[in-house]
Amino acid sequence: MAWKRISDAVIRRLPLYLRVLEEVKDKQISISSQELGDMAGVRPALVRKDLAWFGEFGKQGVGYDVEFLQDELRKILHLDEPIHMALVGVGSLGHALARYHHRRFMEDPIFTIKLVALFDVNPNLVGATLDSIPIFHPDEIAAVVPDMDVQMAIITVPSDVAQETGVALAQAGVKAILNFAPVNLEIPGNVHVANADLSLELQRLAYYIGT
Amino acid sequence: MAWKRISDAVIRRLPLYLRVLEEVKDKQISISSQELGDMAGVRPALVRKDLAWFGEFGKQGVGYDVEFLQDELRKILHLDEPIHMALVGVGSLGHALARYHHRRFMEDPIFTIKLVALFDVNPNLVGATLDSIPIFHPDEIAAVVPDMDVQMAIITVPSDVAQETGVALAQAGVKAILNFAPVNLEIPGNVHVANADLSLELQRLAYYIGT
Numbered sequence: 001m002a003w004k005r006i007s008d009a010v011i012r013r014l015p016l017y018l019r020v021l022e023e024v025k026d027k028q029i030s031i032s033s034q035e036l037g038d039m040a041g042v043r044p045a046l047v048r049k050d051l052a053w054f055g056e057f058g059k060q061g062v063g064y065d066v067e068f069l070q071d072e073l074r075k076i077l078h079l080d081e082p083i084h085m086a087l088v089g090v091g092s093l094g095h096a097l098a099r100y101h102h103r104r105f106m107e108d109p110i111f112t113i114k115l116v117a118l119f120d121v122n123p124n125l126v127g128a129t130l131d132s133i134p135i136f137h138p139d140e141i142a143a144v145v146p147d148m149d150v151q152m153a154i155i156t157v158p159s160d161v162a163q164e165t166g167v168a169l170a171q172a173g174v175k176a177i178l179n180f181a182p183v184n185l186e187i188p189g190n191v192h193v194a195n196a197d198l199s200l201e202l203q204r205l206a207y208y209i210g211t
Numbered sequence: 212m213a214w215k216r217i218s219d220a221v222i223r224r225l226p227l228y229l230r231v232l233e234e235v236k237d238k239q240i241s242i243s244s245q246e247l248g249d250m251a252g253v254r255p256a257l258v259r260k261d262l263a264w265f266g267e268f269g270k271q272g273v274g275y276d277v278e279f280l281q282d283e284l285r286k287i288l289h290l291d292e293p294i295h296m297a298l299v300g301v302g303s304l305g306h307a308l309a310r311y312h313h314r315r316f317m318e319d320p321i322f323t324i325k326l327v328a329l330f331d332v333n334p335n336l337v338g339a340t341l342d343s344i345p346i347f348h349p350d351e352i353a354a355v356v357p358d359m360d361v362q363m364a365i366i367t368v369p370s371d372v373a374q375e376t377g378v379a380l381a382q383a384g385v386k387a388i389l390n391f392a393p394v395n396l397e398i399p400g401n402v403h404v405a406n407a408d409l410s411l412e413l414q415r416l417a418y419y420i421g422t
Contacts, residue, residue: 009220015414041395078417085413096307097409104393104410113413151420152413175420178412182315184252192419194412198308199315201389201407202296202324202363203226206289208403209362209386 010050014073016040017047021070022110032063083113086145086174087154088138088165090120090130093180094156101154102131116148138165145172155179166193221261225284227251228258232281233321243274294324297356297385298365299349299376301331301341304391305367312365313342327359349376356383366390377404 020039024031033051037044051064054076059065074080087098101115118135120126126137136144144150153174157165162181169177170191177193179185182200185193231250235242244262248255262275265287270276285291298309312326329346331337336346347355355361364385368376373392380388381402388404390396393411396404 011418012415014418015411018414019411039395076418077414078421079414083417083420092307093311096303100304101409101413108410111410111414113410113417152416176416178409178416184250192416194416196407196409196412198312198389198407199319199322199324200226200230201405202312203229203288203290204223205363205387205389205403205405206294206324207222207225207287209294210289 006053010053011077013040013042013046013050014077016042017051018070018073018077018079021066021073025066025070029066030063031066031069036064079110079112081112083152084116084148084150085113085152085154086117086119086141086148086150086169087115087156088119088141088169089155089157090118090122090125090135091156091158094118094120094154095130097154097156097180098130098133102133113152117144117150119144138168141165141168142172145169145174150174152176153178155181155185157181159183166191217264221264222288224251224253224257224261225288227253228261229281229284229288229290232277232284236277236281240277241274242277242280247275290321290323292323294363295327295359295361296324296363296365297328297330297352297359297361297380298326298367299330299352299380300366300368301329301333301336301346302367302369305329305331305365306341308365308367308391309341309344313344324363328355328361330355349379352376352379353383356380356385361385363387364389366392366396368392370394377402 017036017040020036033044033047037047087094098115098118105111105114115133118130118133119138119141120135121138125135128135153169155162155165155177159181162183163185166177166185166187170187170189175191178196179193180196182197187193228247228251231247244255244258248258298305309326309329316322316325326344329341329344330349330352331346332349337348339346364380366373366376366388370392373394374396377388377396377398381398381400386402389407390404391407393408398404
């Protein structure tokens with residue numbers, strides 16, 4: 001697919017556009033790149049450039065058809081059907097993220113990423129549920145991931161076991177990982193890893209306190 | 212400052228380089244852009260381009276002096292001296308992030324961003340402490356932020372109060388905000404807002420399950 005070569009920076013903005021479209025869809029049929037950009041916090045020229053990667057969505061002088069663009073962006077992002085996700089590491093952060101995500105999923109009908117399985121080594125948690133999501137031992141990743149058709153995962157385990165957790169998830173068939181452990185994972189194969197490292201994010205933000 | 216015009220994408224990679232330098236500093240005096248890039252997950256040409264924004268750090272055939280580059284990057288990111296941070300919204304996510312951050316801060320001597328104040332409307336929390344960090348009512352933001360010299364903040368309040376929280380922090384003098392609420396904040400003045408929206412991050416990641 002041609003999509004493969006599109007940069008992460010472009011992909012990163014698509015969910016922002018999707019959120020704006022959802023916000024305006026009951027109020028208007030079309031939206032200009034100016035309005036879409038203003039609401040998403042992106043320059044209008046960049047909006048046009050981003051969307052041009054995927055086809056001719058806009059009409060000169062009219063803008064984009066809201067519903068059509070919404071459908072197209074959902075297809076591009078694979079959000080047009082449910083995606084099953086797992087979370088490994090139900091410590092304090094994992095627990096909070098699981099609940100936060102589950103609440104979001106229940107409240108937002110267009111949020112299609114469903115948390116279906118949790119993993120933790122704690123024997124008090126294994127076999128229990130959190131918000132009715134079952135908790136398994138990480139040894140069961142190889143069996144549970146294909147069984148439950150899990151395609152994405154969040155890693156919230158301690159740093160020293162993050163690498164083996166990532167490899168186990170990848171070998172079981174997970175295609176995209178959001179890693180909260182403060183280490184760079186080296187995952188074989190065609191698996192996309194995004195680091196949600198709070199420390200890195202804060203260090204990056206620190207740049208702006210002096211500008 | 213010339214730095215102002217440097218893109219977010221460049222700034223985003225600097226903490227990655229800093230982490231690599233910290234990792235190798237006891238083992239080697241200099242590092243090539245190839246090695247730095249490999250360890251940070253960035254193309255070597257991009258490493259050289261990124262660092263060239265800030266001056267002539269490298270020497271042809273020798274690479275970068277590890278300690279010198281570390282010092283320079285810390286200065287650029289304002290990580291050469293302590294930064295005080297606040298967190299508003301001590302719910303389940305805020306609580307987990309506060310503990311996660313505090314543990315990181317205590318364990319990592321080069322992590323200079325210190326969480327000094329928490330805010331929450333819950334009367335059971337106001338006046339108490341979490342890991343010995345005091346919890347205030349959000350009404351006290353205007354007083355506490357300048358008093359404690361708070362320059363950065365994390366927002367983990369519910370969506371419907373995120374905007375007013377951001378404005379209160381900005382008016383009190385906060386310069387950079389990491390926002391976990393799933394809304395776009397409109398903050399007046401020269402305040403940098405980064406969205407750490409888990410839902411957006413997952414929607415973006417979903418792109419890669421089909422590639």
